[in-house]
Amino acid sequence: MIELKAKLINIPVGKRLVLLHKEDAKKNGVLLHDRVKISYKKDITTAFVDITDTFLQPGEIGIFKELREELGIKEGNLISVTPAKIPESVNFIRKKMKGKPLMKNEIYDIICDIVEHNLSELEIAAFLMAEDFYGMSIDEVEYLTQAMVAAGTTIDFECRCYDKHSIGGIPGNKVSLLIVPIIAAAGLLIPKVSSRAITSPSGTADTMEVLAGVEFTASELKEMALKVGGAIVWGGKLGIAPADDLMIHVEYPLSLDPLGQMIASIMAKKLAVGADCIVIDIPVGAGAKVETEEDARKLAQNFVDLGDRVNVQVQCGITYGGQPVGHTVGPALEAREALLALNGKGPASLIEKSTALAGMLLEMGGVAPRDQGKEAAKELLFSGKALKKMREIIEAQGGNPNIKPEEIPIGQHHMEIRAPCDGFVTNVDNTAITAIARTAGAPIEKGAGVALRWKSGYKVKKNDVLLEIYAERESKLTEAYDVALKTRPVTIEGMLLYTVPKY
Numbered sequence: 001m002i003e004l005k006a007k008l009i010n011i012p013v014g015k016r017l018v019l020l021h022k023e024d025a026k027k028n029g030v031l032l033h034d035r036v037k038i039s040y041k042k043d044i045t046t047a048f049v050d051i052t053d054t055f056l057q058p059g060e061i062g063i064f065k066e067l068r069e070e071l072g073i074k075e076g077n078l079i080s081v082t083p084a085k086i087p088e089s090v091n092f093i094r095k096k097m098k099g100k101p102l103m104k105n106e107i108y109d110i111i112c113d114i115v116e117h118n119l120s121e122l123e124i125a126a127f128l129m130a131e132d133f134y135g136m137s138i139d140e141v142e143y144l145t146q147a148m149v150a151a152g153t154t155i156d157f158e159c160r161c162y163d164k165h166s167i168g169g170i171p172g173n174k175v176s177l178l179i180v181p182i183i184a185a186a187g188l189l190i191p192k193v194s195s196r197a198i199t200s201p202s203g204t205a206d207t208m209e210v211l212a213g214v215e216f217t218a219s220e221l222k223e224m225a226l227k228v229g230g231a232i233v234w235g236g237k238l239g240i241a242p243a244d245d246l247m248i249h250v251e252y253p254l255s256l257d258p259l260g261q262m263i264a265s266i267m268a269k270k271l272a273v274g275a276d277c278i279v280i281d282i283p284v285g286a287g288a289k290v291e292t293e294e295d296a297r298k299l300a301q302n303f304v305d306l307g308d309r310v311n312v313q314v315q316c317g318i319t320y321g322g323q324p325v326g327h328t329v330g331p332a333l334e335a336r337e338a339l340l341a342l343n344g345k346g347p348a349s350l351i352e353k354s355t356a357l358a359g360m361l362l363e364m365g366g367v368a369p370r371d372q373g374k375e376a377a378k379e380l381l382f383s384g385k386a387l388k389k390m391r392e393i394i395e396a397q398g399g400n401p402n403i404k405p406e407e408i409p410i411g412q413h414h415m416e417i418r419a420p421c422d423g424f425v426t427n428v429d430n431t432a433i434t435a436i437a438r439t440a441g442a443p444i445e446k447g448a449g450v451a452l453r454w455k456s457g458y459k460v461k462k463n464d465v466l467l468e469i470y471a472e473r474e475s476k477l478t479e480a481y482d483v484a485l486k487t488r489p490v491t492i493e494g495m496l497l498y499t500v501p502k503y
Helices: 022-027 065-071 089-097 104-115 121-134 138-150 176-185 204-208 218-228 242-254 259-272 293-309 331-342 348-364 373-382 385-396 430-440 474-487
Strands: 002-009 017-021 035-040 043-052 060-064 078-083 162-166 190-194 230-234 277-284 313-320 413-418 423-428 449-452 465-471 490-493
Touching: 002 022, 017 022, 017 065, 022 043, 035 065, 043 065, 060 065, 060 078, 089 104, 089 121, 104 138, 104 242, 121 242, 121 259, 138 242, 138 259, 138 293, 162 176, 162 190, 162 259, 162 348, 176 190, 176 204, 176 230, 176 331, 176 348, 176 373, 176 385, 190 204, 190 218, 190 259, 204 230, 204 331, 218 230, 218 385, 230 385, 242 259, 259 277, 259 293, 277 293, 277 348, 293 313, 313 348, 331 348, 331 385, 331 449, 348 373, 373 385, 413 474, 430 449, 430 465, 430 474, 465 474, 465 490
Parallel strands: 002 060, 017 043, 162 277, 190 230, 277 313
Antiparallel strands: 002 078, 017 060, 035 043, 035 078, 413 465, 423 490, 449 465
């Protein structure tokens, strides 16, 4: 153990990182990226090492913002530094990398070490890549789900709870902003805990954040949800399934979402908030995470089987996912469109999908007869009851309940893509639309995204606007426009496709 003088570096790095001088590291046998135990007063935590020979003097340790705030370290404080052993869970990750199944205790150890920050991002990435490459058995998925729940906070609402979640992957999928107020307006409790985007241009939490706050403690969520019947919040600050957000942080730059991890992630968050009845949305189609109906049915059965194992009623809706939901992609644009739909003016695809999934929950909750849930959901939507409830939810979460769609700011930099010829829209490419919106800055820059004027099946004329790109920075708009030119996001074809023979 050595004692070093703290030099504060007021920069957030998103992880537990310390900076050592090259001489101090060499004396104590510490290499780049090694683990060390950092002790200050009675607090001890694990950190990972970066090395410099210019920024620090020998005898100093660079403390970044995260550790400074966690341990209450001040400039010049003496910090004890001890080399740390490699956790046993690293061996379990290596085991999975060889394609071998993991036991319950091994998965629990991995999740525990992730939550306690004993594993580096490289080690977490290795675990996720092994999951993605080799897959996970239903036993492993159950262990992973239970481990993620056990490692965090749980909320007991002391009454029956309902929830809905999508596996994601479809741009523009803002249906939760309609479903939650529909269900709450029916008198069922729906505390919706959502993720931020992993591979899409906007997660439900990203879109809701345009309208109201989404970062709350577990006690705040409970109070809000019980008061108005529903909520739409981000799971990160709640402390529920904290391993999930730490792994999403690694998944995001890799656009990685392993199937077993995704199932466990969804179910862990639902179990942590005491959900009794869950509807899972599984979009299927070209460019979706699931491209065939056969695969969608297999995935749905996995969710149902896991639900049986953890005593939760699960029903899956296999939905059309061959093109974006609605006409907008990106947080602010999607928030606008969701409010329009709650006013009864939104696109048919958004309303149809939202009411179909909401109807499943209404039937599970016994407030609508079998096969009549969708009509009941539409009545709650078109009567204005869902809009009224959404305003209550927005106000409870600290937003402006009277905000109008046109008052939501979007990116001030704007560019259009036009039809090169007369014809019919034969394809809207989910992957291309996602790439354009993310390149424009979504979801980090809320005003960035894409607005589609036409979707598959529509007839267009030459020079009609096919889509509009919005960005908060001109440089991002230029990059997104270049992506649009390279990816062919919208395909236009005439009725005559080929001539045979061709002269």
